[in-house]
Amino acid sequence: MIPPTIETENLTRVVGEETLLESVSVSIDPGEVFVIVGPSGSGKTSLLRLLNRLDEPTGGTVYIDGTDYRELPPRELRVRVGLVPQDPALVPGTVFENVTRGLSLRGESIDEERATRTLERLGLGGYADRDVADLSGGEKQRVAIARTLLNDPEVLLLDEPTASLDSASEARVERLLTELDVSIVLVTHDEAQARRIGDRVLKLRDGRTVRVGSVSQVLA
């Protein structure tokens, strides 16, 4: 599976008087780790939500392999371009129920072995039957990553995925991300992390592009 090319063209989101994102145009190459950095309120999460089409652009659009994403069925788009939100928002129940939530909500069959393997890759082996209420913040975050991975996305959008993880878990997640055969768009406030795993970086401020380029160019 070759991940698609994603291009945003003058992507804009205005809500009322507030401009969350203004004319952002970037191209994300297949298989690259594209990092978005910037201070709080700079539009990082807004951009991720737009890429998953959880919000509607008020200007511009996104092209997936040259196709305007508004022409794709939203559910198909969201499976292909999977979002791991900063708030894991797990539902009451077991880890297994949460990890397979996408599949069960879509009425698709569940491959238990694959779910177990995915949990193991995230250091959650043996967690399947645990109640999510008993998990730590970092564990919940990893369950959320596993939940999206089980959808087999071509592009993975991650919003501060290691913000609540200890350094060992953070290293494990970073290693996993670099091993995956998908394109990754990673929002982080941690520039060191961007340097460790990023290929290219987009720096945002007040919803506008400050700079886009290689890690060494942007985070010099």
Added chain:
Amino acid sequence: MIDLTPLSDLLDQFRDPVLLTGLVQVGAASILAALVVGLSRFRGLALERELGVALVRGLVQIVAMGMIVGLLLTVDFVWSGVILLFMMGGATWISKNRGEGLPGVVRVSFFAIVSGSGIVIVTMTFAGAIEATVRNLVPVGSMIIANAMQINSLALDRFKSEIESNRAEIEAGLALGAPPAAVISHHVETGVQASLIPVIDSLKSLGWVWIPGIMAGMILAGENPIYAALYQFVIMAMIFGAGGLTSMTSSLLIGKYVFTDAEQLREISHAGGE
């Protein structure tokens, strides 16, 4: 030429000797109420003004309502539908406040109340449980509509708070490519269940915790108590039926309105409902 029969029928009601009896009873009840007002003053509760106004206002309102009902009872049967539809409109207006901010709340409430209470009223009229006269249709229909309104309000109120407090969870489901209906089905169910709790509790306690108004009234009017009990159950079942249909209809429909065509969860505004 204008037909003045309804007006003369209404005036006839004022000449009914039973009104004199009613006035004597009002006088007796007022003495008791005045006693409470006096006690309030004596105890320094500073409630006498509010109590006095409430008593006078209540008497004026209820007599005015009696006159309106008296007038309504004199009109042709065909007007029952218009009167009930007007009541459903009023019920929608009141009920929409509970779901204020939810997209499409007026349309959904009106459709749910009209279909929920309408189906029950029409069915039970054809079944003979409601006599096809203005005298029966309007008061029984109004009871069904009022309860459908309350149940609709509860369903909307609960659904709204479910959506507001579970926004992250719902959007996480959408982000996984799940159908909106599947993502919010649990919240729709919670809204319906919460809205039906009062009427289910009323049915459970019927007869041994409370004797409802219709049954009490029928017994006071000399009706066979067992028949009065059966008829009261019919009324409660109608209220339950209309409420359940209303609640399920409004929850299902509002569940569609909260998403855009691109299956995004809309913002719930706190300014307006439509």
